[in-house]
Amino acid sequence: MREVISILSRLVAICRKQWLSSYISLQFIIGISIGILLGFYATLNHDDDEISLGIKQSISIDQRKQFDSINLNTSILSDIRIQCIIFIRPNQLFKQKYIQALRDTYTKQCNHTVYVTNSKEIRRNFAEELNIAFINTKKTQYHWDLYREIIKYSINYSKQQNSYWTIIVDEQTFIVMPNLRRILLAYNNLQQSLILGRTFSKRNLFSYLFPWNIYKTILPEAGIVFSRTALEHMTNDTCFGWFSPRGTERALIQCCSLMNVQLIDPIDKEGKRLFIPIGLQELIAGSNSDFSKNTNKFFYWYSDEAVSFGNLNYSDHRVLDFATTTIKVFGY
Numbered sequence: 143m144r145e146v147i148s149i150l151s152r153l154v155a156i157c158r159k160q161w162l163s164s165y166i167s168l169q170f171i172i173g174i175s176i177g178i179l180l181g182f183y184a185t186l187n188h189d190d191d192e193i194s195l196g197i198k199q200s201i202s203i204d205q206r207k208q209f210d211s212i213n214l215n216t217s218i219l220s221d222i223r224i225q226c227i228i229f230i231r232p233n234q235l236f237k238q239k240y241i242q243a244l245r246d247t248y249t250k251q252c253n254h255t256v257y258v259t260n261s262k263e264i265r266r267n268f269a270e271e272l273n274i275a276f277i278n279t280k281k282t283q284y285h286w287d288l289y290r291e292i293i294k295y296s297i298n299y300s301k302q303q304n305s306y307w308t309i310i311v312d313e314q315t316f317i318v319m320p321n322l323r324r325i326l327l328a329y330n331n332l333q334q335s336l337i338l339g340r341t342f343s344k345r346n347l348f349s350y351l352f353p354w355n356i357y358k359t360i361l362p363e364a365g366i367v368f369s370r371t372a373l374e375h376m377t378n379d380t381c382f383g384w385f386s387p388r389g390t391e392r393a394l395i396q397c398c399s400l401m402n403v404q405l406i407d408p409i410d411k412e413g414k415r416l417f418i419p420i421g422l423q424e425l426i427a428g429s430n431s432d433f434s435k436n437t438n439k440f441f442y443w444y445s446d447e448a449v450s451f452g453n454l455n456y457s458d459h460r461v462l463d464f465a466t467t468t469i470k471v472f473g474y
Contacts, residue, residue: 218327219320219323219324219327221330222306222307222323222326222327222330223253223303223304223305223306223307224252224253224305224307224308224309224319224322224323224326225252225253225254225255225256225296225299225300225303225305225307225308225309226248226249226252226254226255226256226308226309226311226317227255227256227258227292227295227296227299227308227309227310227311228244228249228255228256228257228258228311228312228313228315229258229259229282229283229292229310229311229312229313230257230258230259230260230261230264230312230313231282231283231312231313232260232261232279232280232281232282233280233282234313236456237259237261237263237264237313238263238264238267239456240313240314240456240459241257241264241268241272241313242456243456243457243459243460244257244313244459245271245272246460246463247316247459247460247462247463248316248317248318248319248459248463251319251320252319253303253305254273254299254303254305255272255273256273256274256275256295256296256299257272257273257274257275258275258277258292258295259274259275259276259277260276260277260278260279260280262276275295277291282312283310283312283362283390284362284389284390284391285388285389285390286382286386286387286388286389286390286393286394287382287388289310289362289390289393289394290376290377290381290382292310293310293368293373293376293377294377296308296310296368296373297370297373297374297377300370300373301370305370306330306369306370307326307367307368307369307370308367308368308370308373309322309365309366309367309368310362310365310366310368311362311365311366311450312362312363313456314363314421314452314453314454314455315363315364315365315450315451315452315454316450316451316454316458316459316462316463317365317449317450318448318449318450318462318466320466321416321447321448321449322367322449322450325338325408325416325449326338326367329369333371334369334371334404335369335371335372335375335401335402335403335404336367336368336369336372336403336404336406337360337366337367337368337369337372337394337398337403337404337405337406338366338367338405338406338407338408338417339360339361339362339364339365339366339367339405339407339417340360340361340364340407340415340417340418340419341358341359341360341361341395341405341407342358342359342360342361342419343357343358343359344357344358344359357392357395358395359391359392359395360390360391360394360395360405361391361417361419361452362390362391363419363452363453364417364418364419364450364452365417365449365450365452366394372403375397375401375403376394376397376401376403378397378400378401380397380400380401381393381396381397381400381401408449409445410445410447412445414444414445415444415445415448416445416447416448416449416450417448417449417450418444418448418450418451418452419452419453420451420452420453421451421452421453421454421455421458422451422454422458422461422462424453
């Protein structure tokens with residue numbers, strides 16, 4: 143009888159330990175879940191605060207007043223000298239079609255245009271009519287070491303052509319040049335190091351537990367605008383080292399911080415974004431499964447006075463050129 147009682151006591155003790163262990167595990171899981179929810183909520187609030195801060199920074203140079211006055215006097219826009227540096231990605235299958243589309247559209251309004259490519263065929267076919275910079279690489283604009291080489295080339299070329307502003311894009315980006323000049327007019331007389339582009343806060347799984355684990359990036363696919371002094375700062379050796387980010391999206395942000403370069407994500411009078419990293423189809427239609435929701439979201443965030451559109455095919459370039467020069471859907 144004593145043996146039976148002893149065995150039962152052991153079983154009860156084992157069951158109790160297992161129950162306590164399961165209970166502790168359950169508490170741990172519940173705690174993690176609550177932490178994720180709180181982190182997600184805090185992240186949403188963080189994004190809202192960041193958007194508000196971005197609006198304040200964007201209008202800090204009397205930009206709202208500039209927008210209202212520029213409409214009446216567009217002749218001064220010709221004083222805004224811009225060189226366009228277009229990087230043709232090595233893996234692009236339709237290089238020639240893109241170059242033909244670019245040549246026929248917005249690049250006509252650049253003061254100077256340079257195409258950076260690794261294609262010997264492009265260099266051979268267009269060398270007589272276009273400025274071609276050949277670079278033997280399979281890297282893209284998202285590699286910071288390559289991007290810095292493009293910046294170095296841009297500095298030398300801008301000094302030769304007396305251009306104060308430089309915009310670096312890839313072949314899939316379309317620039318609404320009149321809108322860009324209107325934006326730059328607000329900053330043209332300021333002797334500051336400025337970079338304009340679309341910034342974006344990225345997060346990973348841990349950021350939902352720790353909301354401060356969020357980092358800001360800049361999106362090269364939307365185009366990035368540099369003042370001449372900002373270009374020069376980007377080539378400083380401080381911005382490139384063993385512990386520096388290897389991706390352009392983060393490295394450029396870090397370099398701005400180290401070199402005291404002002405980074406601006408400009409907005410219009412309604413607080414909508416001017417640099418658009420997505421293509422026309424996604425902008426207008428969004429997801430087929432949720433048309434109205436995505437359409438409202440995109441049109442809420444992005445302005446009809448947009449400066450750039452990214453991730454376009456070569457046909458979209460001609461559509462946008464027709465819209466901006468003839469129909470004038472986008473712009474003032």
